[in-house]
Structures are given as C-alpha cells and as structure tokens.
Amino acid sequence: MPNEFYITPDGPCFREERARILVVDDFDANLELMTAILEKEGFRVIASKSQFEVLNRVKELAPDLAVLDVMMPGMSGYELCRRLKESFGKKFFPVVLVTGLSQLEDKLAGLEAGADDFFSKPFNSREMLAKIRSLLKLRRLQDELECAEDIIFTLAMTVEAKDKYTRGHSERVSALSSEVASMLGLAEKEILCVRKGGILHDIGKIAVHEEILHKKAKLSLGEVNLIRAHPVTGFEICRTLSSLKNILPVIKHHHERWDGGGFPDGLKGEAIPLVGRIVSVADAFDAMVSIRPYRDGYTVDEAVRIIKNEKDSGQWDPLIVARFIEMVESDITFVRNLYPG
Ligand SMILES: [Fe+2]
Structure with missing residues (x-):
C-alpha cells in the first residue's frame, strides 16, 4: 500500500480510509449498497460482478482488501478467495466473506479457503467497517514489518558487498x-x-x-x-x-x-x-x-x-x-x- 499515504502537519501518515477495497457480488443492488457505504467512509471501491475479470486484472487493480459474496454463480466466494490469496503469494491480502448463511460448516469452508473474517447478510454496516479497518491495520503493520526486515537484510548484503x-x-x-x-x-x-x-x-x-x-x-x-x-x-x-x-x-x-x-x-x-x-x-x-x-x-x-x-x-x-x-x-x-x- 505504498501509495496510500497522505501528508498531515505531523508528517506522512497512512490512512486505512484511503485503501482500495475490492467488492465482488453477483447482485447489482448489493454492489451498489456496499459501494455507497464504503465510499461514504472515504474508501476507494473497485466493484465487480465478474470473478474471472477480477482474477485476470488483480495486479492492475491492486486492491488492499477484498469483500466477496459467497454464493455466486460460476465461481463461489470460497474459490475466488483461495485464488486471490494464491495470486498474492506470501504477502498478506485480507479477504472478508459475506454470507447469507451462518452455519459453522460455511465458516469452516471459508477458513479453509483462507478467509480472514466474515459477516452475515443482512449486515450491520458499523460491524462491517470495524472489521475492514482492523484487517487493513493488520495489513499495514505486516507491510511495515516486511519493510523493516528487508532493510536489515539489504544492510547486511550492502556491508558485505x-x-x-x-x-x-x-x-x-x-x-x-x-x-x-x-x-x-x-x-x-x-x-x-x-x-x-x-x-x-x-x-x-x-x-x-x-x-x-x-x-x-x-x-x-x-x-x-x-x-x-x-x-x-x-x-x-x-x-x-x-x-x-x-x-x-x-x-x-x-x-x-x-x-x-x-x-x-x-x-x-x-x-x-x-x-x-x-x-x-x-x-x-x-x-x-x-x-x-x-x-x-x-x-x-x-x-x-x-x-x-x-x-x-x-x-x-x-x-x-x-x-x-x-x-x-x-x-x-x-x-x-x-x-x-
Ligand atoms: Fe562472525
């Protein structure tokens, strides 16, 4: 998320609210509702009805987090979650699944696919936003950690070179x-x-x-x-x-x-x-x-x-x-x- 910075009087500062959220759902009404809620909070939203297009363009879209509907024709949210996680490799890419179902089995399937959190429909927007912010914060911390570790390794190699x-x-x-x-x-x-x-x-x-x-x-x-x-x-x-x-x-x-x-x-x-x-x-x-x-x-x-x-x-x-x-x-x-x- 190197571009997600804005300058405050105290210096550069990350704002989770400027993050790019990928929303995938096969229903227009759901996409519009989710987009409206997230944009109102200042997030940048990439909304899509096509799982395949998302997978093909994921590098170019560069989302910071994904919110995926579970029940979609063609490819389930579980499968899309698994493939998105794969495409990010070792880098932490948070995925939230939206499910109309609340059974334990569905959550287990989501966890197996690598999902980081869930919310059920009809969703509570405050709870949804809290979960998204917390995952984005986690991602930022992981990015910073990776960055600090990279610096130390680079330093070691530079000293040796x-x-x-x-x-x-x-x-x-x-x-x-x-x-x-x-x-x-x-x-x-x-x-x-x-x-x-x-x-x-x-x-x-x-x-x-x-x-x-x-x-x-x-x-x-x-x-x-x-x-x-x-x-x-x-x-x-x-x-x-x-x-x-x-x-x-x-x-x-x-x-x-x-x-x-x-x-x-x-x-x-x-x-x-x-x-x-x-x-x-x-x-x-x-x-x-x-x-x-x-x-x-x-x-x-x-x-x-x-x-x-x-x-x-x-x-x-x-x-x-x-x-x-x-x-x-x-x-x-x-x-x-x-x-x-
Ligand atoms: Fe030594």
Whole structure:
C-alpha cells in the first residue's frame, strides 16, 4: 500500500480510509449498497460482478482488501478467495466473506479457503467497517514489518558487498548451514532460521571500521575486542524486530565453541543453541576456503581436514561436523559450485 499515504502537519501518515477495497457480488443492488457505504467512509471501491475479470486484472487493480459474496454463480466466494490469496503469494491480502448463511460448516469452508473474517447478510454496516479497518491495520503493520526486515537484510548484503574478502560469504554460510540443518532432520522453521541467520550472522560488523577488518598486520587488543563485539552488536540491531526473534541465537552465538573457548558468552556444548552451532561450523569452513587479507584460501579438502582436526581437539560439535563432512563428500558439486575456481 505504498501509495496510500497522505501528508498531515505531523508528517506522512497512512490512512486505512484511503485503501482500495475490492467488492465482488453477483447482485447489482448489493454492489451498489456496499459501494455507497464504503465510499461514504472515504474508501476507494473497485466493484465487480465478474470473478474471472477480477482474477485476470488483480495486479492492475491492486486492491488492499477484498469483500466477496459467497454464493455466486460460476465461481463461489470460497474459490475466488483461495485464488486471490494464491495470486498474492506470501504477502498478506485480507479477504472478508459475506454470507447469507451462518452455519459453522460455511465458516469452516471459508477458513479453509483462507478467509480472514466474515459477516452475515443482512449486515450491520458499523460491524462491517470495524472489521475492514482492523484487517487493513493488520495489513499495514505486516507491510511495515516486511519493510523493516528487508532493510536489515539489504544492510547486511550492502556491508558485505563493500568488502572484497567477504563478498558472498553470508550467502555461502546460509546455503551450507541450511543443507546441514536439513541433513540433521530439523524442522522447516529451524532450517529457515539458519538460512536467514546465515545471511545476517555478521551484521554487527557494520560497527567495525573497514580498516580494521582489512588490516594485514597484527591487530591490537582494542581492535580484536572491537571485532569480537560484532555478535552482540548484531544481536542488538536485530532484537528490535520481533520477526527476527528466532534468528537472534545464530547472530549472538555463531562464535561460541563446543569446548567453551568461544565468545561472547563462552558457552559450552549443548548450552550453545543448535542453530548457532550449525552456522558456526559453516562460517569457519567458509572463512578457511576464502581468501583473507592476511592469507590465501585453503582448498575444500584442506578445510575439511582442518575442521576434522579441530573437532578432535574439542572445538566443534562432533555430530554437526560429521553431517557437514558427509554433506561435502556426498554433494561435492554443490560445494564446488559455492567455491568456483
Ligand atoms: Fe562472525
């Protein structure tokens, strides 16, 4: 709803009342009544009697919410609801169904089709408007959340793109981590967590000056401490977004070590969140294979050997390293594609 802004003396402000409401009903009288009520409240109304036309032109019409009659010839409101939801993909698109029926079965069918709310005919216009406003508010909040999350991801990629030594590092860590997570049999939610966490794990480096990150000479203690602060800095940046809550353990704990020798908290063994342990192995592996200011990169085979030795000396979770090596050995093409040349 990026165009649904108007300017108040206090600055830009969203007005749900300026939203575009799609109304689909096969009866002219119903369409006219609904249009009159919504327009009186300042909404912009797209009224249609044709479900097929609506589906064909939905991108162009760009509605913010739909009010659909359930009983329509050709295609029911349930089916139209399902198809509209599909056409918006993951983006939240609120749909309200208008039904003459109030049986539980009909509501269940509506919920199965993805409807967000219902009202029955004859409808109470105040109740209808309250439901519409509340769904539009929800949609705006979701848009803002998505936008904030996008900004943080873009920020992470921009920070990385500026550094020739770490370019592509986060994407590779993300790909390796999610592969290992699925080999460990983790749930989709946890796989997504390491995938996103892999992208964001080093976002705290935004607070470290490039000169320090690129320094070839030995770092001073103060500089080392600055770099070692990046997991906590990243945690602080991302904790403000509730949608990133699951990823916080990855960001904060991707430098912990199985034997307790890592940072920031010196956590040991299973006290380190599993998602953090997965990303830490992938992060270390990628750092070894990549060229850094102070050394050339190792080959994949050399890096595997080093990780194995470090596991034997207690640095890594043995189970995760076992799956990691299994992944490298069973799908060497996937790994080589990540490290061409
Ligand atoms: Fe890091």
